[in-house]
Amino acid sequence: MxxxxxxxxRPSSVREAVGLLAKLGDDGRAIAGGHSLIPMMxxxxxxxxxxxxxxxxxxxxxIRADGNDIVVGAMTTQYELIGSDLLGSKIPILRETSLQxxxxxxxxxxxxxxxxxxxxxxxxxxxVMICLGATYQVMGKxxxxxxxxxxxxxxxxxxxxxxxxxxxxxxxxxxxxGHGYAYEKLKRKIGDYATAAAAVVLxxxxxxxxxxxxGLTNVAETPLWAEEAAKILTGSSLDAATVKRAVAAAExxxxxxxxxxxxxxxxxxxxxxxxxxxxxxxxxxxxx
Amino acid sequence: MAxxxxxxxxxxxxxxxxxxxxxxxxxxLREQLSxxxxxxxxxxxxxxxxxxxxxxxxxxSCTMFAVQANGxxxxxxxxxxxxxxxxxxxxxxxxxxxxxxxxxxxxxxITRAYRLLQENKSPSEEEIRFGIAGxxxxxxxxxxxxxxxxxxxxxxxxxxxxxxxx
Numbered sequence: 243m244x245x246x247x248x249x250x251x252r253p254s255s256v257r258e259a260v261g262l263l264a265k266l267g268d269d270g271r272a273i274a275g276g277h278s279l280i281p282m283m284x285x286x287x288x289x290x291x292x293x294x295x296x297x298x299x300x301x302x303x304x305i306r307a308d309g310n311d312i313v314v315g316a317m318t319t320q321y322e323l324i325g326s327d328l329l330g331s332k333i334p335i336l337r338e339t340s341l342q343x344x345x346x347x348x349x350x351x352x353x354x355x356x357x358x359x360x361x362x363x364x365x366x367x368x369x370v371m372i373c374l375g376a377t378y379q380v381m382g383k384x385x386x387x388x389x390x391x392x393x394x395x396x397x398x399x400x401x402x403x404x405x406x407x408x409x410x411x412x413x414x415x416x417x418x419x420g421h422g423y424a425y426e427k428l429k430r431k432i433g434d435y436a437t438a439a440a441a442v443v444l445x446x447x448x449x450x451x452x453x454x455x456x457g458l459t460n461v462a463e464t465p466l467w468a469e470e471a472a473k474i475l476t477g478s479s480l481d482a483a484t485v486k487r488a489v490a491a492a493e494x495x496x497x498x499x500x501x502x503x504x505x506x507x508x509x510x511x512x513x514x515x516x517x518x519x520x521x522x523x524x525x526x527x528x529x530x
Numbered sequence: 531m532a533x534x535x536x537x538x539x540x541x542x543x544x545x546x547x548x549x550x551x552x553x554x555x556x557x558x559l560r561e562q563l564s565x566x567x568x569x570x571x572x573x574x575x576x577x578x579x580x581x582x583x584x585x586x587x588x589x590x591s592c593t594m595f596a597v598q599a600n601g602x603x604x605x606x607x608x609x610x611x612x613x614x615x616x617x618x619x620x621x622x623x624x625x626x627x628x629x630x631x632x633x634x635x636x637x638x639x640i641t642r643a644y645r646l647l648q649e650n651k652s653p654s655e656e657e658i659r660f661g662i663a664g665x666x667x668x669x670x671x672x673x674x675x676x677x678x679x680x681x682x683x684x685x686x687x688x689x690x691x692x693x694x695x696x
Contacts, residue, residue: 243573250534250551250597280554280593281575293551297598321587345664347578347642350587351594432663433576 245283248290252298256381256410259294264383264406266292272408273297274317274356277348278365302355302410305329313379314412316355320344323354332416335423335443339370342425345433358391359409361399361464364435368395369457369465370425373441376414382407395464418453421445422528424520427459428512430503436460437503438513440492442520444475446528451475456520461496461513468492471517480525488521489514536600540565541609549596555589556580558596559606567607567637571666578665581638582606588645590664607637610644619682620644629678631669639665643679652683655694 253259263270271290273279274297282288296302302317305326312332314323320340323329329336343349343357343366357367358378371378371391378389382404389402391412396402403409417423427439439459445452454475456468471492478484498509533548540563547562559565559582571579573592580592583605610618620640623629630636639662646653646661653661658679659672667675677693684691 244554245552247550247552249532250595276598277575277593280595284573295598345578346661347581347588347590347664348575351589
């Protein structure tokens with residue numbers, strides 16, 4: 243399989259990349275790790291006339307603390323996320339999630355920015371970013387702006403990004419020390435997208451849930467923030483009856499397609515099972 | 531479409547060529563450099579038969595354009611043997627442990643296992659299986675591939691290889 247012909251650009255700064263993409267309009271496409279885009283190009287489902295490779299922009303790399311946030315450059319690979327001691331100690335759900343993304347070769351090349359910016363409901367990081375309350379830094383024609391992950395996703399492959407925009411970094415607030423977390427993903431095999439998956443971050447105080455946030459992957463056109471389910475759980479001891487009510491509330495907001503991963507009704511139930519497991523595991527890790 | 535000049539180090543030798551931007555690295559290696567060790571299997575980034583070592587990472591060469599590898603340092607199965615021509619410990623392990631049957635996945639398996647052992651000198655069986663999860667084999671059922679990698683790890687660490695009881 244050979245992709246359609248295109249012209250290749252390799253800018254060395256964000257400003258240059260934004261300028262190129264603004265000029266090229268619909269003919270141009272940014273490429274990060276390329277592990278979603280290149281397969282699409284080989285199938286001729288994507289036929290950009292110009293590719294703007296973000297791989298030569300040093301500013302898009304790296305993981306750094308900034309106050310109570312950790313800022314991850316968009317071109318940081320899954321492999322680099324897994325290897326980061328800073329993330330491992332402060333936001334360990336990211337390492338846990340990265341290890342469930344695709345396979346080793348893909349993780350060496352696939353980037354966080356590509357994963358969250360593509361708008362593919364099958365990608366794992368968007369629901370985790372929604373769960374964590376992350377913000378995306380976007381550079382466009384009009385300068386830099388910040389978009390909350392919870393407001394970024396509009397439909398399958400439709401996001402708040404406009405022509406000429408480049409997502410430059412992901413800004414993640416560090417959850418309180420002692421928080422519990424889990425990302426539970428059901429997949430048919432390594433490398434597969436989730437049949438359903440659930441991300442949970444919670445804090446406990448005196449045996450009760452003090453705060454809770456839940457994200458769901460691949461059970462709707464967009465990643466989901468299960469706000470109502472988290473509200474039901476807050477203040478509870480995660481007793482079986484309350485968990486059951488919360489899981490029902492989470493299942494109620496899903497609308498998965500029926501596909502090779504199973505009928506929609508099955509995938510909704512699996513989202514509930516993943517959430518139940520993620521809550522139990524997050525609780526076991528939480529202090530307080 | 532204008533061609534681009536690329537230069538990269540492949541198995542220790544500099545390779546320079548003009549390529550179309552859409553030329554995939556696997557096609558460049560196989561068709562322009564005649565390195566037919568890396569195989570084209572699924573072409574959809576799943577099977578890992580096209581795996582090469584690129585700048586210290588295992589990469590599926592069917593999912594990267596040759597222009598993106600400009601300046602890279604690449605190793606394929608053709609560059610795996612020891613400088614004196616003897617087999618690399620991994621190649622020897624695959625032979626001794628019957629780690630291949632049809633052999634189609636083997637170049638990708640060995641280049642991937644090479645990087646795995648660079649990062650983890652004594653992987654457990656579970657770590658090996660997780661580490662080669664991006665490489666599919668349709669013949670062996672993986673048992674003997676895992677043993678071959680354990681054999682190589684032992685040899686590289688200078689300790690006797692002991693096959694686990696089954």
